[in-house]
Amino acid sequence: RKEVEQDPGPFNVPEGATVAFNCTYSNSASQSFFWYRQDCRKEPKLLMSVYSSGNEDGRFTAQLNRASQYISLLIRDSKLSDSATYLCVVNTNRDDKIIFGKGTRLHILP
Amino acid sequence: EPEVTQTPSHQVTQMGQEVILRCVPISNHLYFYWYRQILGQKVEFLVSFYNNEISEKSEIFDDQFSVERPDGSNFTLKIRSTKLEDSAMYFCASYMLDAGAFFGQGTRLTVV
Numbered sequence: 079r080k081e082v083e084q085d086p087g088p089f090n091v092p093e094g095a096t097v098a099f100n101c102t103y104s105n106s107a108s109q110s111f112f113w114y115r116q117d118c119r120k121e122p123k124l125l126m127s128v129y130s131s132g133n134e135d136g137r138f139t140a141q142l143n144r145a146s147q148y149i150s151l152l153i154r155d156s157k158l159s160d161s162a163t164y165l166c167v168v169n170t171n172r173d174d175k176i177i178f179g180k181g182t183r184l185h186i187l188p
Numbered sequence: 189e190p191e192v193t194q195t196p197s198h199q200v201t202q203m204g205q206e207v208i209l210r211c212v213p214i215s216n217h218l219y220f221y222w223y224r225q226i227l228g229q230k231v232e233f234l235v236s237f238y239n240n241e242i243s244e245k246s247e248i249f250d251d252q253f254s255v256e257r258p259d260g261s262n263f264t265l266k267i268r269s270t271k272l273e274d275s276a277m278y279f280c281a282s283y284m285l286d287a288g289a290f291f292g293q294g295t296r297l298t299v300v
Binding site: 110112114116119120121122123124127165167175176177178179180181 | 221223229230231232233236244277279281283285287288289290291292293294
């Protein structure tokens with residue numbers, strides 16, 4: 079099983095719709111989880127951290143399910159500007175290595 | 189807002205030449221990383237650096253690669269003898285526990 083797995087997509091979603099991605103991780107000792115956004119040919123940018131209790135930032139909600147070893151990202155009321163690749167990132171040890179999923183491509187359609 | 193800066197933004201080099209990619213991480217961060225991304229592929233971990241030494245490296249990070257933090261601010265990645273397959277975007281990142289990693293804008297390395 080790969081360390082971090084994501085559905086590569088693309089997800090083609092009409093503007094205003096709700097879309098959700100999941101990401102699974104293999105190391106049960108993983109401690110920190112993040113969602114990043116990457117635009118074409120740009121650096122990954124931190125979108126949000128994922129806490130055990132779940133967290134919400136505007137239209138974005140992230141959740142962690144430790145029992146099933148996955149994290150999720152929900153985007154409500156999607157906008158054209160949400161089109162990007164969303165990367166799931168897991169810190170497998172406390173500080174040594176941050177592992178990226180391959181990313182899920184999202185296209186918001188007008 | 190503090191940021192990670194990388195130079196140069198684009199480097200073209202001939203196969204077999206040495207290149208040094210430079211990064212200035214966020215000043216109060218303790219962990220530093222190099223990643224690379226070949227066009228159209230995933231972001232790949234190269235090396236992590238903590239307390240002035242390598243803490244982990246991937247199988248990609250072979251003897252042709254080295255990292256240094258010579259003056260307490262700059263963090264460099266050296267590739268001794270570049271190969272065509274080293275062509276990629278190289279990202280530097282610095283990390284503070286639980287706050288996520290922050291990336292520089294990357295250096296596009298083209299080996300010809």
